[in-house]
Amino acid sequence: MEELSLNTVTVRDRWTLAQCIEGCARHGIPGISPWRDKLAEMGVAAAARRIREAGLVVSGLCRGGMFPAADAAGRRAAIEDNLRAIEEAAAIGARCLVVLGGGLPPGSKDLPGARAMFRDGLAEVLPAARAAGVTIALEPLHPMTCADRSVLSTLGQALDLAEEFGEGVGIALDVYHVWWDPELERQVARARGRIAAFHVCDWLVPTQDLVFDRGMMGEGVIDIPRIRALAEAAGYDGPSEVEILSRRWWAEEPDRVLERIVAWGQGA
Amino acid sequence: MEELSLNTVTVRDRWTLAQCIEGCARHGIPGISPWRDKLAEMGVAAAARRIREAGLVVSGLCRGGMFPAADAAGRRAAIEDNLRAIEEAAAIGARCLVVLGGGLPPGSKDLPGARAMFRDGLAEVLPAARAAGVTIALEPLHPMTCADRSVLSTLGQALDLAEEFGEGVGIALDVYHVWWDPELERQVARARGRIAAFHVCDWLVPTQDLVFDRGMMGEGVIDIPRIRALAEAAGYDGPSEVEILSRRWWAEEPDRVLERIVAWGQGA
Numbered sequence: 023m024e025e026l027s028l029n030t031v032t033v034r035d036r037w038t039l040a041q042c043i044e045g046c047a048r049h050g051i052p053g054i055s056p057w058r059d060k061l062a063e064m065g066v067a068a069a070a071r072r073i074r075e076a077g078l079v080v081s082g083l084c085r086g087g088m089f090p091a092a093d094a095a096g097r098r099a100a101i102e103d104n105l106r107a108i109e110e111a112a113a114i115g116a117r118c119l120v121v122l123g124g125g126l127p128p129g130s131k132d133l134p135g136a137r138a139m140f141r142d143g144l145a146e147v148l149p150a151a152r153a154a155g156v157t158i159a160l161e162p163l164h165p166m167t168c169a170d171r172s173v174l175s176t177l178g179q180a181l182d183l184a185e186e187f188g189e190g191v192g193i194a195l196d197v198y199h200v201w202w203d204p205e206l207e208r209q210v211a212r213a214r215g216r217i218a219a220f221h222v223c224d225w226l227v228p229t230q231d232l233v234f235d236r237g238m239m240g241e242g243v244i245d246i247p248r249i250r251a252l253a254e255a256a257g258y259d260g261p262s263e264v265e266i267l268s269r270r271w272w273a274e275e276p277d278r279v280l281e282r283i284v285a286w287g288q289g290a
Numbered sequence: 291m292e293e294l295s296l297n298t299v300t301v302r303d304r305w306t307l308a309q310c311i312e313g314c315a316r317h318g319i320p321g322i323s324p325w326r327d328k329l330a331e332m333g334v335a336a337a338a339r340r341i342r343e344a345g346l347v348v349s350g351l352c353r354g355g356m357f358p359a360a361d362a363a364g365r366r367a368a369i370e371d372n373l374r375a376i377e378e379a380a381a382i383g384a385r386c387l388v389v390l391g392g393g394l395p396p397g398s399k400d401l402p403g404a405r406a407m408f409r410d411g412l413a414e415v416l417p418a419a420r421a422a423g424v425t426i427a428l429e430p431l432h433p434m435t436c437a438d439r440s441v442l443s444t445l446g447q448a449l450d451l452a453e454e455f456g457e458g459v460g461i462a463l464d465v466y467h468v469w470w471d472p473e474l475e476r477q478v479a480r481a482r483g484r485i486a487a488f489h490v491c492d493w494l495v496p497t498q499d500l501v502f503d504r505g506m507m508g509e510g511v512i513d514i515p516r517i518r519a520l521a522e523a524a525g526y527d528g529p530s531e532v533e534i535l536s537r538r539w540w541a542e543e544p545d546r547v548l549e550r551i552v553a554w555g556q557g558a
Contacts, residue, residue, distance in 0.1 A: 168495075175472055201401070245400065
């Protein structure tokens with residue numbers, strides 16, 4: 023069985039980053055992937071030290087990107103925020119900085135324009151990422167998030183960018199966002215050497231909310247082992263990072279959530 | 291401005307098919323596209339006569355397809371239901387029978403298997419459609435419906451099938467389902483000669499429900515004129531069929547809904 027990593031958003035409502043680090047140690051989860059708000063609460067230097075002391079692999083830092091904005095000042099602010107995120111990723115030894123598309127600027131219907139803004143923003147921060155040794159992991163999000171969260175919608179689109187920019191740009195493959203894609207098999211094979219992260223959760227039937235109703239692995243309809251096998255066939259051997267945005271799971275006691283995760287990791 | 295057509299689901303909660311036919315005449319909407327439940331209520335022969343007398347173009351019949359099923363009996367039942375739908379489409383002179391993918395069979399995680407069932411079902415009913423002169427319009431639905439409504443997820447996938455089967459198989463292009471697709475421009479161009487229907491509504495921000503929260507044209511973020519222009523550049527010159535599944539719009543008085551549709555069609 024592959025190694026696990028805990029994305030801190032999975033228990034975001036009840037645990038601080040310090041508690042997540044302790045929780046991973048207590049439950050035998052060898053990896054962690056913090057969100058930046060949790061990191062800021064704890065302080066980057068303190069977090070880096072505690073994660074190192076706990077011996078945890080940092081499978082990623084969530085999240086940078088979100089470059090589209092209504093005006094030049096907004097686009098500049100996004101770029102500066104990404105430069106800070108790159109520093110933070112380097113400080114905690116993250117295997118990648120997960121980079122999201124961002125949505126359409128408010129009032130805009132210009133999707134090709136927003137995608138061009140994303141590309142331009144990426145081009146602007148990439149030299150800093152390369153200099154810091156931080157891999158940029160482009161994460162396409164489910165097309166249902168296109169308007170307000172991610173104009174980066176498919177693996178094919180992310181790989182077009184990764185191939186264009188080359189060194190230092192990979193992808194984050196999240197089963198929730200890509201499981202439906204008729205191109206899945208072909209695009210994952212194409213991603214060889216570029217898969218920087220592998221995220222898991224599940225698609226519930228019915229899904230009640232476009233953002234906060236993901237399932238625990240096994241609760242839904244995604245054939246996760248098949249997608250993991252495709253990723254491994256394309257050379258990925260890193261952790262399966264558990265990232266569950268769910269009002270239901272956020273209400274659970276975090277130790278119970280981690281028990282479920284560990285049981286899944288053991289093939290239960 | 292292009293011609294309009296009213297998909298009856300847009301006012302499904304308050305109007306019968308007879309009322310829809312009268313409403314189209316009253317509001318100067320020259321086309322209609324019934325759902326089969328409305329058609330059954332009125333009776334196919336009576337509906338065909340009334341639509342003809344009203345001089346309406348029938349831009350489509352909704353809906354066939356949905357071939358994946360848990361067992362052979364379920365797959366057989368879907369095929370037989372499609373054969374009836376083909377007869378109905380011929381009887382009312384519909385320009386196409388809109389064909390949907392259907393979801394995963396209950397309990398299944400085998401998406402490639404469900405897609406193979408869809409293809410097999412299509413192959414089985416196609417001779418009857420050709421014999422009846424009914425064009426099959428494969429309609430890819432938004433990937434958020436993949437689990438429970440449509441394993442047919444993208445234009446590219448639908449066009450692969452249309453090209454494989456050839457004669458009698460086209461696509462239905464619904465802006466709601468495809469607006470996010472990074473391949474949109476390329477795939478619509480590829481669809482030349484195969485666009486059998488063009489559906490409009492809008493994507494709301496935020497979207498509150500995965501099925502029943504579509505917007506009236508202009509309320510959301512879809513650049514509908516751009517997509518219409520792509521379709522016209524690919525040779526499509528038929529109606530823009532208005533199909534709005536929305537609990538909010540279903541609560542409105544249907545004459546007000548049709549007024550809004552007509553105003554949009556006039557470029558308001």
